[in-house]
Structure formats: C-alpha cells, structure tokens
Amino acid sequence: MHTILPFLLAMIAVIVLLNMWAAKLKIAYPILLVVGGLLISFIPGLPTVKINPDLIFFIFLPPLLFEAAWSISFKEMRKWWRIIGSFAFLVVFFTALSVALVTNYFIPGFTIALGFLLGGIVSPPDAVSTGAIMKFVKIPKSTAAILEGESLLNDASSLIIFRFAMVAVGTGQFVWQEATLSFLWMVIGGAAIGLLLAWIFVQAHKRLPTDAPSDIALTLIEPYFMYWIAEQVHSSGVMAVVCGGLFMSARRLIFLNSASRIRGYSVWESFVFILNGIVFLIIGLELPEIVDGLRSKGIPLSTAIGYGVLVTVILILARIISSYAAMIATLIFRPSVAPRAGSTRARLMMPLLLGWTGMRGVVSLAAALAIPVTLDSGAAFPHRNLILFITFVVILLTLLVQGLTLPYFIKRIRFFDVIFSEEAEDVARQKMKQGLKQHVYEVLKTKYDNELNGHVGIERILKQWEERAKASDDSWMNEQTKGIFVELLESQRQYLSELNKDPSINEDIIRQQLYQIDLEEERLKVI
Template sequence: MIENLPFYLSLVIAIVLLIMLANKIKVAYPVVLVIAGLLMSFIPELPVLHIDPEIIFYIFLPPLLYEAAWSISWKELWRWRRIISSFAFVVVFLTALSVAFFANYFIPGFSLALGFLLGGIVSPPDAVSANAILKFVKVPKSMSSILEGESLLNDASSLIIVQFALLAVGTGQFIWYDAATNFGWMLIGGVGIGLLVGYIFMKAHKYLPTDTNMDIILTLVAPFMMYIAAEEVHSSGVLAVVSGGLLLSNKRHSFLSSSSRLRGINVWQSLVFLLNGLVFLLIGLDLPEITSGLEGVSISVAIGYGLLVTAVLILVRILAAYGAILVTLVMRNFIQVAQYENPGYKTPLIMGWSGMRGVVSLAAALLIPVSINGHPFPQRNLILFITFIVILTTLLLQGLTLPYLIKKMKIKSFITYLPDEEANQHIRTGLAKHTIQHLNEHYSTQFQQNKVLQQIAVKWDENMTSDADLEIPNDIKFIYLELLNEQRQWLLAKNKEDQNFDEDIIRKHLYKIDLEEEKLRFF
C-alpha cells in the first residue's frame, strides 16, 4: 500500500488535469476519465488496481448519495414523486426482467436467475454522468429534477434485485412471499433508520456545544452511520442515506449556523469532486482485472453480448419513458398530477437516452462471490465483462451524443416558473417590505432614533441593490442578526407556499443572507 502511495497521489493530480481538459473541450468529465483510465491500464508495469466492492458501497456511495440528497430540491422531488418513483422502481424492475429474458434466450448458459442478476446489476443509470453532461446544456428544471430524483432511489431498487437474484441462484428457488416481506423491510427499514439516525444527528447539532469544525465533522460522519446502521439490520443502506440526507437538508436552517453551512459547502464540494473523479478513473483502470478472468468465451463474442444487452437497456428505457408519459396523461383525468400538458415526443426521448451506467453497476457485479455452494459461481466473469461493456458503451455513446440531442430538440419545461430576473426582483421587494415592517413593529423606538437602523432600512428599501458595507455598532448587531433571521424565515415560507418560484433562486438568496451574517461576525 505505502509503496504505491506516489501512484495514488499521481492519480489525484491526473484527475484534476483531466477534468480541466474535459471542461476545456466541453465534454462531460466521466467520459474523459473513463477513456483516460482505459488508456492508462495499457501502460506496462502499472500497478494492477482491484476495486473492492465494499470500498465502493461503504466509502464512496454514502457521501455521494448524501451530498446529492442535500443538493436536490425537496419541492421538486415531491412535485415529481410519481414519475420519479416509477423510474426508480418500476422501470428498474422492468429493465432487469427484460435483460433476464434476453440473456436466458440469447446467451448460452444463462438461466433466468442469472439473467435477472445481470439485469439488476446494469439497470440503474448513473446520476453523476447525467449531471456532468447536463452542465453543458440548458435543460428544463422539470427534467433535471426527475433525473436527479430517480438517481437517488434507483441504486436501492437495483441492489435489492441483485440480492434476491443471488439468493435465487444459490438456492435454486424463488419464494415470492419471502421476497415480498424482505423487500418491504428493506424499503421501510431503510427509510425509517435513515430518518432516525438523521434525527439524532440533527439534535446533536442543535443541543451539543458544537462549533463550525465539529458541525462539519458530524455531517461527514452522518452518511456512513446511516448506511452502516441500515445494512446491519439487512435493510437498504442507500434508502437510509437518502432519507436521512433529505431530512437534514430540509431542516438545515434550524440546527446549523451560517458559518457551518457556508464552510460545509466548500468541504463537501471538494470531497465529492475527488470521489467522483476517482470512481470513473477506476472504472477504466480495472480493465486488466476484468478481462483476465474471462474464460470459455472469446473477447469478441463477449463484447457482442455486452453491446446487445446495452441495446436492450436503451430500448426498454426509451419505451418506459413514453409509457410513463402516457400513463401520466391518462391518470391526470382521475388524480392530480404535476404535469398538465402533453410534452410531445422529445422529452421522453431525452429521458430515455439519459441512461448512462456507472460505478454502482460495476461494484454490484464485483459483489458476486467467486464460488457458491462449493462450486464456481456460474458465468461470474462474463457478467462482470458484460457490465463493463455496458458502462463503457453508455458513457461513450449516450454521454457524447446527449448534449447534441438536447440542443437539437429544444425541449420545453412541464412547469413554467417565473423568469429569474422577475423572481429575483419579487424576492428583493418582498424581503424589503418584510424587513421594514418587522423594524416598525418590534423596534419602532430604536428605528426612529438610530441612524444605523435607518441606513439598514434604506438599504433594504432599495431592494438590496446597495453593496456598501455599513459600520454597525455592537448594540445594533443583535437587531440586525434578528432581521437576517426574519428574512431567512420569510424565504423558507415563500419557498414552501409559493409554487411559482424555482427553489434554486430561493437558495441563492438564503446563501446571500448567510454571507451577510458571516460578514457581520468579522466586521
């Protein structure tokens, strides 16, 4: 381990340089990193890397899921809950089932159980790939929210399928009522444990005498505790991290100080940047290990199987996207749904094409034991190789063409928010009125007598357009801090009650208030 430390450090530097290159040539960095990893794997005398699936699931996955849960808009997640749930659970199951029948029919030696195992492994699209690609093109908020929400949940559903398929292969039978009971426990137990652990951490932040450094450390520990606690009782660690992360994200302003929120953002952005870079580079670097175990079938034939499975995945996802829209259009006649108009053929096509696979699929394939019941696990190496081909093909084919497709289609949003400029002006005006009203109601005497408070009122009355810093005496600072907190509460209530505002706009104004509060502590 120590002798390879310079190599690992050089990988980190390579990741930074490669992402710089990806930004320069405007290509999603997962694509560049996987290609670079493939090329590096052919370098002679390079240390052979072994991806331990437990490292992926216990070290990489919890913080990546937790950060995604903190970043996503709860408002958008709830608005699109039906279509997100259908993609994250129903579509994943249908995809796994389709791959199972295809593999059983076309790939020699594949039983339905093995095909279902392969389907569960390759069914979940990768969130990081889609998000990295969407950075280079403008897509409607509705679409990006659905893709982000789906990616938070589909890993859990696919890993549940993998566990049941492994059990079926090992025992040679599938007892549906046992599977249904276990499935229910994994869902309910995962969500419940995540909420419980999240609640405990929230109270720890709120009532223990923590400072900014301690708060950040607790946020770093939280996702691992959620994941491990859920896995120890055989429920879903993924759902535990997602549910706990959503709880803490939604309540962050009630238990974290402005300093902890501001500094925590920087820490988490750097950590996730490094973890994402490592997982995609490792995919390419793992090629020698994957090909070395391929026996009994030629590489060309195995590549062909991988390409055919990829085609099945793409086709099923596109058909499922159109099916989901069709079901929504029918069901809106009976229940209230978020979508009110026909999105046409473009949106489902883009949704279907946004199905790049990533490191979770590779780690799930590596979870397959080498032997079972004293015999080699059937088709293990071929499943691993097909998974690698699926990841590589979807990243290169869909990852490189998705930006062009999005630009060509010019999709319109399902939901029309206020334009950013109009929304910002509305928020600034509302904050100004609310602040001055609060001053008049609670500090009328000081407001009439103190020039600093009058200057503050003028600043807000000008709709926050003045960036001039005010010299605020210590005896007035507590009033100003209360005003900032009032503005924060007004924004949070506005976001909850008014559906015309994109939550990203609200978060930008909350961030500005945190900056103002932090600045007040130093001046």
C-alpha cells in the same frame, strides 16, 4: 504503502486535470475519466487496483447518496412523485426483467437469476453523469427534478434486485413469499432506520456545543452509520441513507449554523468530486484485468463486446418504452398532473429525452465489483468476469453515445423552447429579491420604528437593503446594530422558507439566496 500512496495521489491529480479539460471541451467529466482510466491502465508497471467486494458499497455509496439527498429539491420530488416513483421502481424492475430474459436467451449458460443479477447492476442511471451533462444544457426544473429524484431512489430498488438475485444464484432457488416480505422490510425498515438515526443526529447537532469543523466531521460519518446499522439488521442501507439525508436536508437551517453550512458545502463538494472521480477512473483501470479473466474462461473478446452492445440496446429501448408508457398512463388516469407542453410535438419528444438520459456509472460499477469471486460453497461465481465486462461496456457506451449526443439533441431539436410554460428564472429571482427587501423594510418599521429616526446605524441597515452600499468605515456597526442585523438575517431565512412553499418558485433560487445570507452573517463576525 509507499507504492500505493503516490499512485492514489497521482489519481487525484489526473482527476483534477481531466475535469479541467472536460470543462474546456464542454463535455461531462465522467466521460473523460473513464477513457483516461482505460488509457492509463495500459501503462506498464502500474499497481493493480483491487477493492474488497465487501467494502465497495460501504466506501463509496453512503457519502454519494447522502450528498445527492442534500442537493435535491424535496419540493420538486413531492410534486412529481408519481413519475419519479414509477421510474425508480417500476421502470427499474421492467429493465432488469428485460435484461434477464434477453441474456438468458442469447448467452449460453446464463440463467434467469444471473440475468436479474446483471439487470439489477446495469438498470439504474447514474446521477453524477446526468448532472454533469446537464451543466451544459438548460432544461426545465421539472425535468431536472424527475431525473434527480429518479436517480436518488432507483439505486435502492436496483440494489434490492441485485441482492435477491445474489441469493438466487447462491442457493439455486427463489421463494416469492419470502422475497416479498424481505422486500417490504428492506424498504420500510431501511426508511424507518434512516429517519430515526437522522432525527438523533439532528438532536445531537442542536444540543451539543459543536462548531463548524465538528459539524462537518459529523456529517461525514453520519451516512456511514445509517448505512451500516441498516445493513446489520438486513434492511436497505441505501434507503436508510436516502431517507435520512432528505430528513436532515430539510432541517439544515435548524441544526447547522451559517459557518457550518458554508464550509460544509465546500468540503462535501470536494469530497464527493474525488470519490466520483476515483470510481470512474477505476472503471477504466479495471478493464485489462477483466479481459484477462474472459480469456481465461475461453470467451472471445468480440463475443463479449457483442453481449455488451446487446444489453446496452435493451437498456435504452426499455427506458424509452417505459417513458412513453408512463406518459400514456398519466394522460389516461391523471391528466391533471401531466407536464404541460407547448405543442403535441413537444409532448411526444419529452419521453424520448427521458429515455435517452440513462447513462450508467458509479452504482453499476460498485455493484459489479461487489460480486464475490466465489460462492459460499467455494465454487467460482458463475460468469463473474463476463458480467463485469458487460457492465463496463454498458457504462462506456452509454457515457460516450448518450452522454455526448444528449446536449446536441437538446440544442438541435430545441423542443425545450416550447416545453413547460414556467416562470423564467430571472423573473422569479427578481420577484424573490423584491419581496425580501419589502419584508426587511416592514420588519424594521414595525419593530424598530423609534430607533430609525436619528440613529445612523439603523438608517444604514435600511439603506443596505435598498442600495447595497457599503459604509466607508465600520464604526457604525456597534453591538446593538449588529444584533439587529443578525435578527434581520434570521427573519429573511424564515421569509424564504415560507416563500419556498410557493410551487412557482424554483427551490434552487431560494437556496442560492440562503447561501448569500449565510455569507452576510459570516461577514458580520469579522466587523
């Protein structure tokens, strides 16, 4: 314990330093974390990083998926659900099938079941890597929504493939009828369990006398409950966490007060950052041990690298082909829902961009590390070290090649200048604020018309929304005016919730304004 604890603290310090360096270099921090972990692994005397394969999913996945479900725009997911669904399920299966066929043909002793196992591991793009890269380039909200929604759901589909492939490798057989029923139960049952537990958690937050610390503590353990209970009944814990997280996210204004939302945002942001950082560092730290395992099996390092490059190329090509197939199918069968583009060139380039955003990361590593060392029979798991090494090469190459070139391609080609004729963000924000001020004024005139004349506090409330001026003292804010002010803030939340139904308004702008309202309410508590 005295050896591991300083090492873990040092890992967190390295994560923070590399993140600051990545921000200065304007590159995605997962890239530096993987490379940093690889370099650190060569330092002699470091303790070996080992994680129980049975716990790797349970430790990292539930909070990461839960936070992603809270961050995504459900409105945009509903709008682009066809494209998101096709990428999250059909493209993942097509990618896993492509990897299975190619590896079965080129890698000696690699069965179709092992190929599907590897395909399930490396098929899902990583949301963290994509999100980190998108911070440095400006893309339309629809494209961001497609990428975020896909990364949220494809984890579930890829891990379902992973689970079925594990059964096939262990038993040597695969029954399609049983697999189909099991797949339906995993998807439908997992979603139902997640929604049921989320409803129970929402009621608990609403009815129990919780405060901000207890609310935040509950949200930290809730994704683990969803995942664990779903897995106990052999359903999909990933689907449970995703569906439960989306349900609770849509109702955050109902069961969490302003203090819980503000403080919870900071806690979760730091918590998820540390978890992601540890996983990406582990990717680099694990490599020397994986290489030793390859050598013990007599597999040359150059050969293993060649397999990793081959699988990476297959992943990129499969995703690009799938992107163009999805575009063609949409234009043929549902042209009304196809994304609008300013030119034919822009329309043709869009699938290429989606195909080039397939960086791999956390989920792929977690799945690879979750492969048991031995089968139930006690025999060594076939090609485990090779699968781990190929996964590492895929993660490293996609992060370095696609991750470093994606911002350059977007800025250089500049096809986003003509894609999607959407309302500019600053115009949308101005429209929202103007409507909000008008709404506040109408509420004041309607409900407090008699109090407006001659009451200094009420007049200053009105002036607050017109000029955002601060009074020189706080004597005007008595209990009556404070109550009116809080009521106005709640009225603004209701107005913004209704405004969010407008498809032309970016939900991120709505959430930013809601956060400002929460800050305003917290400020009132100290006056």
